[in-house]
Amino acid sequence: xxxxxxxxxARIGALPIIEGAVLVGLLAVPHVTTDFQTIIxxxxxxxxxxxxxxxxxxxxxxxxxxxxxxFFGMSGYAAALLANKAGFVQLWGIxxxxxxxxxxxxxxVGWFLLLGKRTPTIIFVALxxxxxxxxxxxxxxxxxxxxxxxxxxxxxxLKIGSHELEPGPVFYYVILAFLLACYLGAxxxxxxxxxxxxxxxxxxxxxxxxxxxRVQRFKALVFAFxxxxxxxxxxxxxxxxxxxxxxxMGIGLSTYAVLYGLFGGVGTLVGAVVxxxxxxxxxxxxxxxxxxxxxxxxxxxxxxxxxxxxRPTGLLxxxxxxxxxxxxxxxxxxxxxxxxxxxxxxxxRAPEPGE
Amino acid sequence: MNDKRMTRRGFLRGxxxxxxxxxxxxxxxxxxxxxxxxxxxGAIKMGIATDITGAIAPSGNANWQxxxxxxxxxxxxxxxxxxPIELYLEDTxxxxxxxxxxxxxxxxxxxxxxxxxxITSAMREAIKNPIVRxxxxxxxxxxxxxxxxxxxxxxxxxxxxxxQCAELLPYLINETGAKRFAMPSANYIWPQxxxxxxxxxxxxxxGEVVMEDYFPLDQLEYSxxxxxxxxxxxxxxxxxxxxxxxxxxxxxxxxxxxxxxxSLSCVYFDENSVHYVAERxxxxxxxxxxxxxxxxxxxxxxxxxxYNAMFxxxxxxxxxxxxxxxxxxxxxLFEQAVIATNGDLDRDATSAAMDTAAIENGPGGPARMxxxxxxxxxxxxxxxxxGGSWNIxxxxxxxxxxxxx
Numbered sequence: 001x002x003x004x005x006x007x008x009x010a011r012i013g014a015l016p017i018i019e020g021a022v023l024v025g026l027l028a029v030p031h032v033t034t035d036f037q038t039i040i041x042x043x044x045x046x047x048x049x050x051x052x053x054x055x056x057x058x059x060x061x062x063x064x065x066x067x068x069x070x071f072f073g074m075s076g077y078a079a080a081l082l083a084n085k086a087g088f089v090q091l092w093g094i095x096x097x098x099x100x101x102x103x104x105x106x107x108x109v110g111w112f113l114l115l116g117k118r119t120p121t122i123i124f125v126a127l128x129x130x131x132x133x134x135x136x137x138x139x140x141x142x143x144x145x146x147x148x149x150x151x152x153x154x155x156x157x158l159k160i161g162s163h164e165l166e167p168g169p170v171f172y173y174v175i176l177a178f179l180l181a182c183y184l185g186a187x188x189x190x191x192x193x194x195x196x197x198x199x200x201x202x203x204x205x206x207x208x209x210x211x212x213x214r215v216q217r218f219k220a221l222v223f224a225f226x227x228x229x230x231x232x233x234x235x236x237x238x239x240x241x242x243x244x245x246x247x248x249m250g251i252g253l254s255t256y257a258v259l260y261g262l263f264g265g266v267g268t269l270v271g272a273v274v275x276x277x278x279x280x281x282x283x284x285x286x287x288x289x290x291x292x293x294x295x296x297x298x299x300x301x302x303x304x305x306x307x308x309x310x311r312p313t314g315l316l317x318x319x320x321x322x323x324x325x326x327x328x329x330x331x332x333x334x335x336x337x338x339x340x341x342x343x344x345x346x347x348x349r350a351p352e353p354g355e
Numbered sequence: 356m357n358d359k360r361m362t363r364r365g366f367l368r369g370x371x372x373x374x375x376x377x378x379x380x381x382x383x384x385x386x387x388x389x390x391x392x393x394x395x396x397g398a399i400k401m402g403i404a405t406d407i408t409g410a411i412a413p414s415g416n417a418n419w420q421x422x423x424x425x426x427x428x429x430x431x432x433x434x435x436x437x438x439p440i441e442l443y444l445e446d447t448x449x450x451x452x453x454x455x456x457x458x459x460x461x462x463x464x465x466x467x468x469x470x471x472x473x474i475t476s477a478m479r480e481a482i483k484n485p486i487v488r489x490x491x492x493x494x495x496x497x498x499x500x501x502x503x504x505x506x507x508x509x510x511x512x513x514x515x516x517x518x519q520c521a522e523l524l525p526y527l528i529n530e531t532g533a534k535r536f537a538m539p540s541a542n543y544i545w546p547q548x549x550x551x552x553x554x555x556x557x558x559x560x561x562g563e564v565v566m567e568d569y570f571p572l573d574q575l576e577y578s579x580x581x582x583x584x585x586x587x588x589x590x591x592x593x594x595x596x597x598x599x600x601x602x603x604x605x606x607x608x609x610x611x612x613x614x615x616x617x618s619l620s621c622v623y624f625d626e627n628s629v630h631y632v633a634e635r636x637x638x639x640x641x642x643x644x645x646x647x648x649x650x651x652x653x654x655x656x657x658x659x660x661x662y663n664a665m666f667x668x669x670x671x672x673x674x675x676x677x678x679x680x681x682x683x684x685x686x687x688l689f690e691q692a693v694i695a696t697n698g699d700l701d702r703d704a705t706s707a708a709m710d711t712a713a714i715e716n717g718p719g720g721p722a723r724m725x726x727x728x729x730x731x732x733x734x735x736x737x738x739x740x741x742g743g744s745w746n747i748x749x750x751x752x753x754x755x756x757x758x759x760x
Contacts, residue, residue, distance in 0.1 A: 036463035142542055149543045150477040151451060153484040167489065242484035245477070247452045
């Protein structure tokens with residue numbers, strides 16, 4: 001055992017190092033920035049949860065979801081309605097309601113798109129989620145009770161007991177805690193036995209189906225979990241921004257979720273966080289340079305195109321090996337770890353998502 | 356509410372106009388520093404949050420120019436109590452989601468003393484929270500709108516539905532003999548609330564509404580609506596369709612020969628409308644806003660002349676429908692409020708003073724805040740378009756906003 005521990009330590013991957021570095025960095029943010037920058041960073045954390053939900057779908061389960069903002073927006077509206085119509089702003093209620101709304105709406109969409117008689121193709125799922133998101137955006141934009149095209153201002157602050165959570169450092173740490181919880185939850189899923197099935201599905205979905213796995217049900221399960229955390233971020237986002245509008249559930253934000261994931265590196269989870277930080281920081285900085293102001297969306301677009309075209313594995317693909325991204329599972333993995341090879345040799349040939 | 360489409364060329368012209376005006380980049384948005392500064396107390400910081408880009412850009416740019424114009428007038432005259440105004444601009448980009456973040460820069464980074472801006476109701480709804488509640492900053496909203504905005508520390512300096520309709524609709528019924536009204540509308544909050552109000556006035560004056568329909572904002576096909584207007588014997592169309600649907604609607608209505616049968620009114624039409632609606636389709640159309648260029652008031656005439664001298668040949672004209680009049684009025688009312696507090700820029704103090712502020716001269720005449728309502732009493736003018744200009748046919752002095760009372 002002693003010599004095994006030696007080799008395991010020597011083989012510690014890049015991913016845990018990045019995860020640790022990101023966590024330390026995130027913990028430090030409010031101490032090294034102004035309150036204004038902390039507020040911007042809080043918004044990024046909320047978007048990071050949304051990006052993780054996309055990564056779970058596409059990076060791990062092969063569900064090309066172009067509609068993650070749908071769950072984000074539904075919960076955002078639910079939270080705003082609770083605050084505005086019922087006067088309820090307690091975090092202990094807002095968070096579970098947001099998660100529930102996200103979960104239920106993702107179950108409905110997932111049931112419809114994934115659990116049909118025929119096995120859905122990637123294109124079918126992509127267009128289905130895209131359409132759902134677009135339709136929802138148009139519907140709320142015409143619905144007076146929820147403010148129609150005006151959206152809704154969320155006037156009151158989120159509360160923990162009698163403490164009002166104003167956007168700022170405290171709010172930041174609360175959101176960071178939620179992000180951490182979502183991240184650990186997602187990480188647990190993809191490294192569990194369920195994650196092993198997902199890895200198998202990525203490699204050969206039909207073979208898994210022949211082995212008796214109800215592949216689509218696993219997909220629907222992950223999709224529902226992803227919807228749940230997207231919902232959580234949406235509900236909190238409405239309070240943080242003080243505003244929720246049809247744009248927060250439409251294809252614009254949905255597409256951003258995809259871009260965050262692809263840019264940072266799909267199939268790594270932490271890549272989603274890195275992607276959000278990179279894109280949002282870039283956008284924030286570029287939009288401040290006056291010479292670039294009119295063109296920054298174009299520049300941003302070109303940078304993202306280059307990364308996606310030449311680095312399909314995203315920013316993290318530069319440092320994280322494919323073998324490490326797939327990860328290792330179960331008893332066999334532990335045994336191999338003890339021998340010192342870290343990951344199953346076969347996983348080297350696992351296809352990229354989307355390949 | 357005045358949606359205008361944005362063209363690339365228009366934007367380039369706009370940006371070069373900004374560059375020509377000697378703008379300095381200060382890291383965040385635009386800052387226009389006064390050419391002189393009072394060493395003792397420093398400048399008063401005024402934030403402008405308006406749509407420099409996006410669908411509402413033509414109105415937003417007009418607002419921004421108006422702000423520069425009004426501030427230049429104040430600074431040239433020695434500032435407010437000897438202190439100059441420093442202007443900060445953030446682009447709300449016609450997108451409420453983007454706007455929330457950008458407005459934060461005004462509040463948290465520039466720490467401005469007052470923010471003016473927002474054109475659409477959607478924008479006001481999105482930015483009022485970061486400004487007034489989260490930002491604890493005074494907010495002045497300059498555009499004509501649907502009413503019912505009673506948020507404390509938020510002051511509306513544009514006309515309300517009552518101000519626009521209370522005179523216009525009875526005039527149409529009594530003077531032009533209009534009886535059967537049609538209300539084609541864009542489907543959002545401004546037409547909905549305005550129509551609710553207009554219907555009451557029409558029915559109280561013996562008219563009837565035979566049609567009230569709402570269309571998606573981007574609908575371009577109105578033949579069924581036009582056919583209904585023709586067959587129902589409508590003799591007045593109270594229009595709240597906005598661009599880009601507006602162009603298609605007025606064209607189809609004109610081509611169907613409606614103007615032989617009745618007339619049309621639209622309460623956001625002004626001197627800019629000719630950019631959207633062909634002149635022949637505008638002929639004989641009624642509007643009711645707080646200023647027209649044909650006004651006789653010498654102060655207003657001077658104002659328009661000075662504005663045109665500051666921005667020669669500008670496409671962003673000083674008109675009522677683009678919220679320019681509300682912007683000018685708002686800045687001057689704020690000036691009076693700061694004078695009343697004797698330079699105390701504390702939010703609650705300036706807000707209390709703003710509540711009773713008044714100006715003797717403004718675009719279209721005097722204006723005063725009606726205490727406790729956050730709305731402005733002003734003169735209103737009914738005009739009819741003829742040969743490209745708006746001839747004032749009736750005016751009413753000191754019309755009450757009739758909101759939040």
